[in-house]
Amino acid sequence: MAVTSSLTAADSRSTSLDQLETPIPLVDLDRLERNLDRMAAYTGAHHLALRPHTKTHKSPAIGTEQLRRGAVGLTCATPLEAEVMALVCDDLLLAYPPVGSVKLRRITSLPDHVKLTVALDSVESVDQLARAAAERGKTVGVYVELDIGMRRVGVAGAEELLKVVRVVADCPALVYRGITFYPGHIRGGDTLPEQIDRLQIDLHDTLGILDRAGLRPAVVSGGSTPTVWRSHRIEGLTEIRPGTYVYNDRVTALAGACEWNDCALSVLATVVSTAVPGQAVVDSGTKSLGREPSGTIEEGFGSLLDRPDVTVARLSEEHGILDLRASSWRPRVGDRVRIVPNHVCIAVHLHEAIYGVRGDTVETAWPVTARGRQPLLAAGSRFSALH
Amino acid sequence: MAVTSSLTAADSRSTSLDQLETPIPLVDLDRLERNLDRMAAYTGAHHLALRPHTKTHKSPAIGTEQLRRGAVGLTCATPLEAEVMALVCDDLLLAYPPVGSVKLRRITSLPDHVKLTVALDSVESVDQLARAAAERGKTVGVYVELDIGMRRVGVAGAEELLKVVRVVADCPALVYRGITFYPGHIRGGDTLPEQIDRLQIDLHDTLGILDRAGLRPAVVSGGSTPTVWRSHRIEGLTEIRPGTYVYNDRVTALAGACEWNDCALSVLATVVSTAVPGQAVVDSGTKSLGREPSGTIEEGFGSLLDRPDVTVARLSEEHGILDLRASSWRPRVGDRVRIVPNHVCIAVHLHEAIYGVRGDTVETAWPVTARGRQPLLAAGSRFSALH
Numbered sequence: 001m002a003v004t005s006s007l008t009a010a011d012s013r014s015t016s017l018d019q020l021e022t023p024i025p026l027v028d029l030d031r032l033e034r035n036l037d038r039m040a041a042y043t044g045a046h047h048l049a050l051r052p053h054t055k056t057h058k059s060p061a062i063g064t065e066q067l068r069r070g071a072v073g074l075t076c077a078t079p080l081e082a083e084v085m086a087l088v089c090d091d092l093l094l095a096y097p098p099v100g101s102v103k104l105r106r107i108t109s110l111p112d113h114v115k116l117t118v119a120l121d122s123v124e125s126v127d128q129l130a131r132a133a134a135e136r137g138k139t140v141g142v143y144v145e146l147d148i149g150m151r152r153v154g155v156a157g158a159e160e161l162l163k164v165v166r167v168v169a170d171c172p173a174l175v176y177r178g179i180t181f182y183p184g185h186i187r188g189g190d191t192l193p194e195q196i197d198r199l200q201i202d203l204h205d206t207l208g209i210l211d212r213a214g215l216r217p218a219v220v221s222g223g224s225t226p227t228v229w230r231s232h233r234i235e236g237l238t239e240i241r242p243g244t245y246v247y248n249d250r251v252t253a254l255a256g257a258c259e260w261n262d263c264a265l266s267v268l269a270t271v272v273s274t275a276v277p278g279q280a281v282v283d284s285g286t287k288s289l290g291r292e293p294s295g296t297i298e299e300g301f302g303s304l305l306d307r308p309d310v311t312v313a314r315l316s317e318e319h320g321i322l323d324l325r326a327s328s329w330r331p332r333v334g335d336r337v338r339i340v341p342n343h344v345c346i347a348v349h350l351h352e353a354i355y356g357v358r359g360d361t362v363e364t365a366w367p368v369t370a371r372g373r374q375p376l377l378a379a380g381s382r383f384s385a386l387h
Numbered sequence: 388m389a390v391t392s393s394l395t396a397a398d399s400r401s402t403s404l405d406q407l408e409t410p411i412p413l414v415d416l417d418r419l420e421r422n423l424d425r426m427a428a429y430t431g432a433h434h435l436a437l438r439p440h441t442k443t444h445k446s447p448a449i450g451t452e453q454l455r456r457g458a459v460g461l462t463c464a465t466p467l468e469a470e471v472m473a474l475v476c477d478d479l480l481l482a483y484p485p486v487g488s489v490k491l492r493r494i495t496s497l498p499d500h501v502k503l504t505v506a507l508d509s510v511e512s513v514d515q516l517a518r519a520a521a522e523r524g525k526t527v528g529v530y531v532e533l534d535i536g537m538r539r540v541g542v543a544g545a546e547e548l549l550k551v552v553r554v555v556a557d558c559p560a561l562v563y564r565g566i567t568f569y570p571g572h573i574r575g576g577d578t579l580p581e582q583i584d585r586l587q588i589d590l591h592d593t594l595g596i597l598d599r600a601g602l603r604p605a606v607v608s609g610g611s612t613p614t615v616w617r618s619h620r621i622e623g624l625t626e627i628r629p630g631t632y633v634y635n636d637r638v639t640a641l642a643g644a645c646e647w648n649d650c651a652l653s654v655l656a657t658v659v660s661t662a663v664p665g666q667a668v669v670d671s672g673t674k675s676l677g678r679e680p681s682g683t684i685e686e687g688f689g690s691l692l693d694r695p696d697v698t699v700a701r702l703s704e705e706h707g708i709l710d711l712r713a714s715s716w717r718p719r720v721g722d723r724v725r726i727v728p729n730h731v732c733i734a735v736h737l738h739e740a741i742y743g744v745r746g747d748t749v750e751t752a753w754p755v756t757a758r759g760r761q762p763l764l765a766a767g768s769r770f771s772a773l774h
Contacts, residue, residue, distance in 0.1 A: 021466070021489040024760070055704060077705045079408070096705060099659045099670070099721055102408040121662050124720040152706055153660040153668055160662075184703070272486045273540040275508050281540055283486070287736050291678050316571070317442060317732055318464045318483060319539055333511045334486055345704055349674050349737075352759045372739045373411070373675075 015362040017336070020355065022270040023284035025347060026338065029356045029363060031264035032062075032246060039228070039245050040069035046232035051075050051093055051221065053243030056345045058370035059354065060088045062246055073115075075241045076370075079106040084370040086114050093143070093221070094118045095180065095241065097125045097153070104132035106375060108140065117141035119180050121153050126167050126174070133173040142168045143180040143221055146206065148199055154181060158206040165215050178219030178238075179210070183227050192256075196230045207236050226257045249344035250302055251295045265354070266305045266338035267347060269320065271331045279313070280322045280331045284339055286315045290346035305338040312339060402749040404723070407742065409657040410671035412734060413725065416743045416750060418651035419449075419633060426615070426632050427456035433619035438462050438480055438608065440630030443732045445757035446741065447475045449633055460502075462628045463757075466493040471757040473501045480530070480608070481505045482567065482628065484512045484540070491519035493762060495527065504528035506567050508541050513554050513561070520560040529555045530567040530608055533593065535586055541568060545593040552602050565606030565625075566597070570614050579643075583617045594623050613644045636731035637689055638682045652741070653692045653725035654734060656707065658718045666700070667709045667718045671726055673702045677733035692725040699726060 017026075043050040052066045053075040063074050063085050073091030076082040082092055083106075090113050097120050098107045110116055120126050120142055133140045144164045147154030155161050161179065169176040181203075186195045203220070210216050223231050223240030225248075231240045247265035248258045269284035289302055289312065300311030300323070313323035320339065324330065331337070341347035348354065349371050356364040404413075430437040439453045440462040450461050450472050460478030463469040469479055470493075477500050484507050485494045497503055507513050507529055520527045531551045534541030542548050548566065556563040568590075573582045590607070597603050610618050610627025612635075618627045634652035635645045656671035676689055676699065687698030687710070700710035707726065711717065718724070728734035735741065736758050743751040 019489065021493070021760070022487065096670075097659045097720075100409065100657050100723075102406065103657075106408070121660055122720055125659070128721075147663060151663045151666075152701075152703060152708065153662060155662050270487050270490075272484045272512070273508055275540060275542050276534065276538045279538075283483075286677075286679070286733055290673075291733075292673070314539075316539060317736075321539065333484075333509055334515075336487075346673055346678075349704075352761060373408070374739060 017268065017357065017360045017362060020268060020362065022268050022336065023282075023288040024268050025288075025351045025354050026266055026268050026357050026362075027247065027354050028264045028266075029358050031248075031262060032356070035246055035248060035258075035262060035264055036065055036069055039242065040071075042229065043240065044070060048231055048237065049219070049239040051239055051241050052246070053077070053095065053241050054081055054085055054370070056243035057246055057348060057354075058084070058368045059366050060084055060369055061366040064088045066246070072239070075243070078370070078373065079103055080373055080376060081370040082107065082110055082114075082116075083376040086111050089114070091115045092117070093241070095143075095182075097121060099125055099128065101132075104128060108132045108136045108138055115141070117143055117177050119143045119145045120168075121145040121147075121155050121164070123164055123167050126164060126171065130171045130173045139173055139175055141175045141177040143178045143217075143219065144168060144176075146179055146181045148181045148183060148202060149185050152182075152184065158209040161206060162209055162213055162215070165210065165217075166213075169215060176215070176217075178217035178221060179206075180219075180221040182241075183222060183224050186224070186227050192227070192230065196227065196233055200234050203234060203236055225252055226255045229257065244344060247344045247348070249347075250340050250342045251292070253340075254294060254296045254298055260308060260340075263305065263340045265344050265347065266340050267302075268336060268338055271333055271335045271337065272319075274331065274333055278323075278325055280324060282312075282320045282322060282337060282339070283318060284312075284320045285318045287317045288347070288350055289315065289320060289339060289341050290343060290350060291315055292341070292343035292346050294342050300342075302339045302341045305340050307337075308340075404655065404744065404747045404749060407655060407749065409655050409723065410669075410675040411655050412675075412738045412741050413653055413655050413744050413749075414634065414741050415651045415653075416745050418635075418649060419743070422633055422635060422645075422649060422651055423452055423456055426629065427458075429616065430627065431457060435618055435624065436606070436626040438626055438628050439633070440464070440482065440628050441468055441472055441757070443630035444633055444735060444741075445471070445755045446753050447471055447756055448753040451475045453633070459626070462630070465757070465760065466490055467760055467763060468757040469494065469497055469501075469503075470763040473498050476501075478502045479504070480628070482530075482569075484508060485516065486512055488519075491515060495519045495523045495525055502528070504530055504564050506530045506532045507555075508532040508534075508551070510551055510554050513551060513558065517558045517560045526560060526562055528562045528564040530565045530604075530606065531555060531563075533566055533568045535568045535570060535589060536572050539569075539571065545596040548593065549596055549600055549602070552597065552604075553600075556602060563602070563604075565604035565608060566593075567606075567608040569628075570609060570611050573611070573614050579614070579617065583614065583620055587621050590621060590623055612639055613642045616644065631731060634731045634735070636734075637727050637729045638679070639731075640727075641681055641683045641685055647695060650692065650727045652731050652734065653727050654689075655723060655725055658720055658722045658724065659706075661718065661720055665710075665712055667711060669699075669707045669709060669724060669726070670705060671699075671707045672705045674704045675734070675737055676702065676707060676726060676728050677730055677737060678702055679728070679730035679733050681729050687729075689726045689728045692727050694724075695727075697724075
C-alpha cells in the first residue's frame with residue numbers, strides 16, 4: 001500500500017520508540033492508511049458523500065488525506081477547527097450552532113474560498129446567522145438539524161423541522177442546503193439493525209413531509225462511526241460524517257464497528273511502579289488518556305494494544321492503574337506499554353502532536369493544530385482576544 | 388485586599404465578559420487571592436512548610452503568588468512542570484518517579500539554581516536516578532514515598548520503606564531528605580476525623596521505626612486539599628502539598644474542604660440549544676470541562692456558579708446538557724452561564740490560558756504554560772524530540 005504523501009517524514013533519519021518520552025500518542029501508519037482507504041471505498045461503492053468530522057484528529061495533515069481519497073469536504077465543531085481546516089479545504093460544514101456575536105463574527109470571517117454550511121436547530125440561531133452573514137455581505141449554507149432520539153440538539157419532529165426549514169429558505173443571506181442528524185444514541189451491539197430500521201422509517205416520514213411542502217433537502221447528512229457501515233441501508237441518506245474511523249478506539253471496537261487491530265492510535269506509557277501487588281502503575285492518566293466510559297459493561301478506561309485483557313482500571317491525573325488480575329503478565333518498572341484509549345477524540349485533544357510509527361520506527365509527526373480555542377489569525381498574540 | 392502583583396493587567400484597558408468567546412475559563416481574582424492568603428495563614432499559624440502542587444494551575448504566575456506568600460518551594464508532576472516552575476522557583480519537588488532514560492536526562496538537566504528533590508518508591512527507581520545524577524555530576528534529593536492506603540504508588544509498610552531509605556542514604560549522588568505520602572483516598576465527609584486519626588497512628592509507628600534505625604526524616608511531606616485543614620492534627624508532619632486550593636472546585640466543595648463561594652474558577656459557556664424540553668445545551672463539554680466524577684452521590688459533571696442546583700447532567704465533546712428539572716430557571720439561546728467543574732486540575736489542563744476577572748470585567752490573563760509535554764528548551768521546534 002502506498003505511503004500517504006503528506007504523512008511521509010521530511011527526511012530519512014528515523015527515530016526509534018525508545019527515544020520518545022512517555023506518555024506520547026502513537027499512530028500506526030499502516031492502520032491509519034487502511035482505515036482511510038476502507039471508508040473511502042465504502043462511501044464510493046454506495047455513492048454516499050463522505051464529509052469526515054475533523055474533531056477526532058484536529059490536524060490538516062489528516063484532513064488532506066481524507067480529501068485526497070475523495071471526501072467532498074470536512075466537518076468541524078469549533079471556529080478554530082474551521083479556520084485550520086480552511087487551510088486545506090474549500091467546503092466546510094460547521095456542525096455546531098455558532099451562538100453569540102463573537103463566534104458569529106469569526107465564522108463569517110472564514111476565507112472567501114470556503115463554501116460554508118452551518119447546522120442549526122432553532123429559529124433564533126437561524127436569525128442570528130442570517131444577520132451576521134448579511135452584515136458581511138456573505139451567503140452561508142444551512143443544514144437544519146433534526147433530533148432522532150439522542151436528545152442533545154436538533155429540533156423535535158418533522159413539523160418543527162419544516163418550520164425552521166421555511167425560515168431558512170426564505171432568508172436571502174442563507175441557502176437551504178439540506179437536513180442533518182446525528183445518531184449518537186445508537187452505540188452498536190445486537191440491536192443495531194433494528195435501531196437502523198427504526199431510524200429509516202422516521203427519516204422516510206420526515207422526507208415525505210418536506211417533499212410535500214416543496215422543500216425536499218438536496219443533502220441528507222447523517223452518520224456516526226458506530227452506525228457507519230450500515231449507512232447504505234438508510235434510504236434517502238446522501239452524506240455521512242464519521243470522525244473516529246481514522247484512528248478508532250476501544251469503544252468503537254467494543255461496539256463492533258471496527259476490529260481490535262483497526263485501532264491505529266495508542267498512548268505509549270512507561271511502568272513507573274509495581275509496589276502495590278496485583279497491579280502496575282503507568283505514567284498515563286486522565287491528562288493523557290482521558291476518563292471516558294467504555295460504553296458497555298466492560299470496565300476500564302482503555303486496554304493494552306498487545307494485551308487487550310489488561311485494562312486501565314483506575315486513573316489519576318498522571319497515573320494509570322493496570323489491573324493484572326486477568327493476566328499472567330507481570331511487568332517491571334521501566335517496561336513500556338501501548339494503551340488504546342476508550343475514546344480517541346478525547347485522547348488526541350490532550351496532546352500537542354501525534355507521532356506516526358511503523359513497527360518500532362517513528363517515521364513522522366503532525367501537530368494537533370486545532371486543539372485550542374484562540375483564533376488562528378491571532379496565533380502570534382495569545383491574548384489578543386482581550387484587547 | 389491588595390491586588391496580587393503578578394496578576395495585575397499590563398495596561399488599564401479592560402474587557403467585558405461579553406467580548407470573550409465561549410467556552411473560556413475565568414478566575415475570580417478576589418476569590419483566588421483569598422484562597423492563596425487563607426492557606427498561607429493556616430500553614431504559617433501551624434508552622435507547616437507549604438509546597439503547593441502546581442499540577443492544578445501549571446502557571447508560573449500563580450506559582451509566583453504562592454512563593455510570595457511564603458511557600459518553601461513548589462511541587463511538580465511532569466518534567467515540563469518542573470522546567471516551567473524553575474523559571475520562578477529555586478526549590479522543586481518532583482512528586483513523581485522519573486522512570487526511563489529520556490525523562491531522567493531531562494530532570495537532571497534542570498538549571499543549577501534549582502534544589503531538586505524527587506519522590507521515589509522503589510529500589511529500581513532509586514538506582515536509576517542515582518546513575519543519572521552521577522553521570523551529570525549532580526546531587527539530587529529524595530523523599531521516599533509511603534502508601535498510606537490509596538494503593539496507587541508508594542512502598543507498602545514501614546519495613547519496606549526503611550529498606551528503600553537505606554539505599555538512598557547510602558548513595559553518594561542522592562540526599563535523603565525525607566518521606567512523603569499522599570492521602571488521596573481520604574475524600575472528606577463525616578468520617579474525616581477518624582480517617583485522620585488512623586493516619587496519625589500509622590505515621591507515628593513508621594517514624595518510630597525510622598528513628599530507631601537512625602534515619603528519622605528531616606521532612607515528612609503529606610497533604611491533599613480535602614485533608615489539608617486538619618494537617619496540624621497529624622503529629623510529625625512538617626510539610627503539605629495541596630494543589631486544588633488555589634481555584635477549588637465542585638468536588639472540593641462537596642467534600643466540605645471549601646465553601647461554594649471559595650470556588651474561584653468557572654468555565655463561561657453559552658446556551659446553544661433549548662430544543663429538547665427540560666434541559667438546555669451549553670457549548671462546554673468534555674473538551675473544556677472534563678468528565679470527572681463528583682466523588683459523592685451527587686450527580687453531574689459540574690454545576691452553575693450562581694445556581695448550584697443546576698448541574699451538567701450529560702456531556703459530549705462540545706456539549707454540556709444542563710438538567711433544569713430541579714430549577715424554575717429557563718434560559719434562552721444566547722444566555723451565558725458560569726460552570727464550576729467537578730475537578731479543576733482537569734479543566735485547567737484543557738485550556739491554553741486562564742482569564743482573571745473581577746465582576747464582569749476581565750482584568751488580566753495568564754497562560755497555562757506547563758500543560759504540554761515537550762521540553763521547554765525545544766519550544767521553538769515542536770518536533771525536536773524526533774531528530
